[in-house]
Amino acid sequence: MKRTAFTMIELVFVIVILGILAAVAIPKLAATRDDAVNSGLAQNIVGGAGEIAAYATANGQVLDDLTLMSNGMKTLVDTGAGVSTSKKMTVTRGADSECVVVEIVTSGGIDTLTISTSSSSDPKCLILQSLIDTSTYPMVLRGTNVVL
Numbered sequence: 001m002k003r004t005a006f007t008m009i010e011l012v013f014v015i016v017i018l019g020i021l022a023a024v025a026i027p028k029l030a031a032t033r034d035d036a037v038n039s040g041l042a043q044n045i046v047g048g049a050g051e052i053a054a055y056a057t058a059n060g061q062v063l064d065d066l067t068l069m070s071n072g073m074k075t076l077v078d079t080g081a082g083v084s085t086s087k088k089m090t091v092t093r094g095a096d097s098e099c100v101v102v103e104i105v106t107s108g109g110i111d112t113l114t115i116s117t118s119s120s121s122d123p124k125c126l127i128l129q130s131l132i133d134t135s136t137y138p139m140v141l142r143g144t145n146v147v148l
Contacts, residue, residue, distance in 0.1 A: 034124065038093070041081055042131035045091060045100055045115065048072025049139075052104070052113060056141035062087070062104050062111050073102070094124030100132060110143030 051070035067074040076082030093099040117129040
């Protein structure tokens with residue numbers, strides 16, 4: 001006799017194999033998505049800091065609203081990842097509401113751009129912090145400390 005269809009056992013084996021493959025692949029895809037989000041946030045933070053420095057150099061001043069000086073900072077606010085207050089951008093990642101802080105500090109006529117990170121234990125925040133090189137900050141944007 002010639003068979004023309006799959007048996008129930010064959011179908012069960014195929015479903016089990018597909019379930020195992022899905023159980024392995026789904027966590028990997030979720031981790032890839034988190035990596036992409038962290039990379040985008042880090043790009044907006046570091047790129048935004050560069051845009052703020054360029055704005056301060058070109059215009060000889062800084063504004064209280066960082067989103068007016070930087071598209072990267074505006075993107076952080078528009079996506080809900082950051083909150084902008086007077087000369088300060090606070091970036092939330094994971095459970096840490098102050099994962100990364102970008103701020104312009106004015107003291108004695110000198111405007112300085114700083115990027116600081118919190119001491120977080122949240123894995124998402126720690127990964128974001130590892131993508132940002134804070135060694136070049138604080139960065140003087142404008143002021144009176146030029147030596148001739």
